[in-house]
Amino acid sequence: MKETYGAMLPDELLDDLVGKLIVIEGTDGVGRSTQIHLLKEWLEQQGHAVLDTGLSRSGLVGKSIKRAKEGHTLGRITLSLFYTTDFADRLENEIIPALRAGFVVLTDRYIYSLIARAMVRGLDPAWVRNIHRFALKPDAIFYLRIGVDELIPRVVFTRGFDYWESGMDFYSTEDMYDSFRRYQTALLERFDQLAEEFQFQVIDARREPRVIFEQLREGILRVLTNRAGVETARAAVAAPPGTSAVHAIVPLPAPAPAGEKDEPVTVPDSEDSAEDHRKRASRTR
Amino acid sequence: MKRYGEHRIPGRLFIVEGIDGSGKSTQLMLLHQWLKAEGYGVVFSEWNSSPLVKDTTKRGKKKQLLTPATFSLIHATDFADRTERNIIPLLKAGAVVLCDRYIYTAFARDASRGMDPAWLRELYAFAVKPTIAYYFRVPLEVALKRINDGRAGFKFYEAGMDLGLSSDPDESFRLFQARILDEYEKMVPEFGMTVIDATLPIEAQQQQMRQLVVAKLTQARQLRVTP
Numbered sequence: 001m002k003e004t005y006g007a008m009l010p011d012e013l014l015d016d017l018v019g020k021l022i023v024i025e026g027t028d029g030v031g032r033s034t035q036i037h038l039l040k041e042w043l044e045q046q047g048h049a050v051l052d053t054g055l056s057r058s059g060l061v062g063k064s065i066k067r068a069k070e071g072h073t074l075g076r077i078t079l080s081l082f083y084t085t086d087f088a089d090r091l092e093n094e095i096i097p098a099l100r101a102g103f104v105v106l107t108d109r110y111i112y113s114l115i116a117r118a119m120v121r122g123l124d125p126a127w128v129r130n131i132h133r134f135a136l137k138p139d140a141i142f143y144l145r146i147g148v149d150e151l152i153p154r155v156v157f158t159r160g161f162d163y164w165e166s167g168m169d170f171y172s173t174e175d176m177y178d179s180f181r182r183y184q185t186a187l188l189e190r191f192d193q194l195a196e197e198f199q200f201q202v203i204d205a206r207r208e209p210r211v212i213f214e215q216l217r218e219g220i221l222r223v224l225t226n227r228a229g230v231e232t233a234r235a236a237v238a239a240p241p242g243t244s245a246v247h248a249i250v251p252l253p254a255p256a257p258a259g260e261k262d263e264p265v266t267v268p269d270s271e272d273s274a275e276d277h278r279k280r281a282s283r284t285r
Numbered sequence: 286m287k288r289y290g291e292h293r294i295p296g297r298l299f300i301v302e303g304i305d306g307s308g309k310s311t312q313l314m315l316l317h318q319w320l321k322a323e324g325y326g327v328v329f330s331e332w333n334s335s336p337l338v339k340d341t342t343k344r345g346k347k348k349q350l351l352t353p354a355t356f357s358l359i360h361a362t363d364f365a366d367r368t369e370r371n372i373i374p375l376l377k378a379g380a381v382v383l384c385d386r387y388i389y390t391a392f393a394r395d396a397s398r399g400m401d402p403a404w405l406r407e408l409y410a411f412a413v414k415p416t417i418a419y420y421f422r423v424p425l426e427v428a429l430k431r432i433n434d435g436r437a438g439f440k441f442y443e444a445g446m447d448l449g450l451s452s453d454p455d456e457s458f459r460l461f462q463a464r465i466l467d468e469y470e471k472m473v474p475e476f477g478m479t480v481i482d483a484t485l486p487i488e489a490q491q492q493q494m495r496q497l498v499v500a501k502l503t504q505a506r507q508l509r510v511t512p
Contacts, residue, residue, distance in 0.1 A: 010353045010399025060350050061359070064341045073335055075369030077286065077411050078362055082338070085358035092352050124286045130407040134354065 002099070007133035009092070014136075019099035020223050021136055023110040024216075026144030027187055028165040029155045030205045031212065035144070036106050038213050039220065043104055048224070051098040054108030058089035069164055076170070080118045084131055087111065091135065099136075104224070111135045112198060116190040120183065121170060139223045142216055143191065143200035148184045150206050155180070290414045296376030297501055298413055300387040302469065303421030304462050306428030307483045308490070312421065313385050315491045316498065320381055325502070327381040330371055338363045346442055353398035356442065360391055361408050372413060381502070388412045389420075389476065393468035397461060398448060416501050419494060420473055421483035425463055 002017045024032045024039075040050045056065040065082050068074045074082065087110075098105050111132040118128040155161060161176040163169070167183030168176065195202055203215050299316070301309035313329075320327040342359050345351045351359065375382050388409040396402050441447065444454045445461025473480060479497060481490050 007401050007404040060345055060355060061341050064337050068335075068337050073337070075366065078335075078338070078365040078369055081358060081362040081365050085355055085362055088352075088354045088358050089350075092354060122286065124288065124410070127286065127288070127407065127410055130404070133404060134401075 002136050005129075005133040005135050005137060009134055017096065017099040017136075019101065019103045019105060020140075020220075021095065021099060021105045021107070021138040022220060022223065023107050023112075023138045023141040024144065025109055025112050025141060025191070025200065026205060027146065027151065027184060027191065028162065029151055029158070030144045030146050031209060032108050032144060034209055035213060035216055036108050038209075039106055039216060042217060043106075043220070049101070049103045050106060051094060051103045052106045052108065053090055053094055055083065055113065056086050058086040059093070060089040061086045076118070076121045076123060080114065080121070080123060080128070081131075083114050087114065087132075088134070095136070104220075107138075110138065110141070112141070112191070112194050112200075116187055116194060119190050120167065120186045140219055141198060141200045142219055143195055143202050144205035144212065145188075145191070145195075145202050146205040148181060148188060151184060152181065286411055288410045289412055292373070292376070292413045294373070294376040294413070295379040297381045298372070298376060298384070298415045299381070299417050299419070299498060299501075300384040300389075300415045301419045301421065302386060302389045302393075302478065303423065303483060304425070304428050304466055304469065306431040307421035307423040308431070308487070309419070309421045309483075310385050311487065312419070312481070312490055312494060313383055315487075316494055317383055319491075319495060320383075320498070325381050326379065327383065328375050330367065330375075330382050330384045332363075332367055332371075334363045334366045335370070338366050346440070349441060349447070351442065351447070353395065353400050353447070356398065356447075357391065357395040357400050357405065357408070360395075364388065364391070364409070365411060368412060376413060384415075387415060387418065389418065389469070389472055389478070392472060393465045396468050397445070397464035417497055418476060418478045420469060420478040420480050421490075422469075422480050423483035425459070425466055427484060428462070429459060 002014045002021070004012075004014070024036055026032050036052055036054075040052055043050045056062045061082060065079075065086060068079065068082065095105050095107070115125075115128045115132060119125050161180045163176075165183070166176050166180035167186075168179050171179040171182055194200070201219055203212055205212060299313075301313045303309040317327060317329050338359070342363055345355065345359060372382055372384075391409060392402065392405050395405050439454045439458045444458040445464075446454060446457050448457070448461065450460040451457040472478060481493055483490065
C-alpha cells in the first residue's frame with residue numbers, strides 16, 4: 001500500500017497502485033543515467049514493464065524550465081516552484097498511472113534533489129519539505145554517493161562545468177571551479193542529511209559502474225520479491241550516511257551481464273539532459 | 286526566505302479580494318486614481334510575470350492539461366515570480382502597491398478544487414502580508430446578476446468545468462462561485478480581512494476604503510512623491 005508524505009491530492013486513490021516506485025538520487029555527474037539505462041534493460045529482460053522519468057521532463061513545464069535556465073531569469077522561489085509543478089505533473093500524469101498499471105517506475109532524481117537544491121539556495125527548509133508532501137513515498141531510494149574530490153575530475157573531463165550545477169546563479173563572484181566546488185560540497189551535505197531523514201540506501205558511487213549496477217540490482221530485486229526485505233534494508237541503512245551501509249547487507253552476485261564490462265567509468269551526466277544521456281549511452285555500447 | 290508576516294519593508298500593500306462581480310476591481314481603480322492625485326508613489330501591480338511562466342499557464346489552460354494540483358502550483362509559480370521581481374522590490378523602494386486579487390484568491394479557488402487548505406497556506410508562505418486586505422462581501426445572486434449584465438461565456442477553468450459540477454458552463458460557474466464564496470467567508474476571521482459591504486453605493490464603499498488607507502499612510506510620510 002502506497003502513501004504520501006502527508007498531503008493528499010483531491011480524490012487520490014492509492015490502494016490500487018500495485019507497481020513499484022524506485023528512486024535513483026545523486027548529484028550531477030555521479031552516473032545515475034548510466035545506471036537507469038542498465039536497470040531498465042535488465043528489468044525488461046526480466047519481464048517487467050518500466051517507466052523511466054526524471055526532473056523537468058513533464059509535458060506541461062519541462063521545456064519552459066529549460067528555457068528559463070538559459071535566460072537565468074527566474075528568482076529562486078519561482079524556479080523551485082517551477083520544478084515542483086513539473087514534478088506534480090509527472091506524478092499525476094505518468095508515475096501514478098504507471099504504478100496503477102503495475103509498472104516499475106525508475107525515476108532519475110525525485111523530490112530530494114529539489115529539496116537539497118532549494119535548501120542550498122537559502123529557502124526555508126521546512127517550507128521546501130512541506131510543499132512536497134503530496135509526493136508518494138517510494139518503495140526504495142538509492143543514493144549514489146560521491147565526494148566532491150572524486151566528482152570534480154569526472155565533470156571536468158567529460159562535459160565541463162554547468163552554470164546551474166555550479167551554483168553560479170548565487171555564487172556569482174567566483175569562477176566556475178570555486179563555485180562548483182562550493183555548491184556541490186553544500187549539496188552533498190544536504191544529501192547526507194536527507195539520506196538519514198528519508199532513509200536512503202546509500203551506494204558508494206566511486207566504485208565501478210558494474211559494481212554499482214550489481215548493488216542496485218540486488219536492492220531492486222528485494223523490492224520486487226519481498227516486501228519484508230525492504231524494511232530490513234531500510235533498517236540496515238539507518239547507519240550514518242556515507243558509511244556504505246548497503247555493501248554490508250547486499251551480497252554481491254558474481255557476473256556482470258556480458259558486454260557491460262568495458263562500460264566507461266561515467267557517462268556524462270548533466271542535469272536534466274536525459275536525452276543526451278540516452279544518445280551517449282547508446283553510442284558507448 | 287521571509288515568511289508571511291515577517292517582511293519589514295517600508296512600502297504599503299493594499300489588496301482587494303472577492304468573487305467575480307463583487308466590484309472589487311472598480312474600487313481598486315478608484316483608490317489608485319485618488320492615491321496618484323494625492324502624490325503617492327503608487328503602483329498598480331499589473332502582474333508583469335515572466336513570459337515563461339505566463340506562457341506555460343496559458344498553454345496549460347488552453348489545452349486543459351491542468352489538474353487541481355498543477356493548476357495550483359503553476360499559479361503559485363507565477364505569483365512567486367511577481368513577488369520576487371515586482372512586489373518585494375517595489376515595497377522595498379517604499380511604493381504603495383495595489384493588487385487586484387492576492388493569495389486568498391488561490392486559497393479560495395484551489396480549496397474549492399479539493400486541495401488541502403493547510404498545504405495551500407504553506408505553498409504561499411513566501412507572500413508578503415498585505416497592509417490591508419479588503420474583502421468585498423456580496424451575495425452570490427447579486428454578483429451573478431452584475432456579471433450577466435456585463436459579459437457572456439465563461440472559460441473552462443474559470444467556470445470550474447474541470448470539477449464536473451455541471452456540464453452547463455453557466456450552472457458550473459454558479460456552483461463553483463458558491464464554493465469560493467464559502468471559502469472566502471472562512472478566511473475573513475483567519476486572515477483578519479477588512480470586510481466591505483459590496484452592496485452599498487460605490488461612493489460609500491470608496492469612502493470607507495480611503496479612510497482606512499489614510500490611517501496606514503500617515504505613519505509613512507516618506508511614501509509621498511513630491512510633485
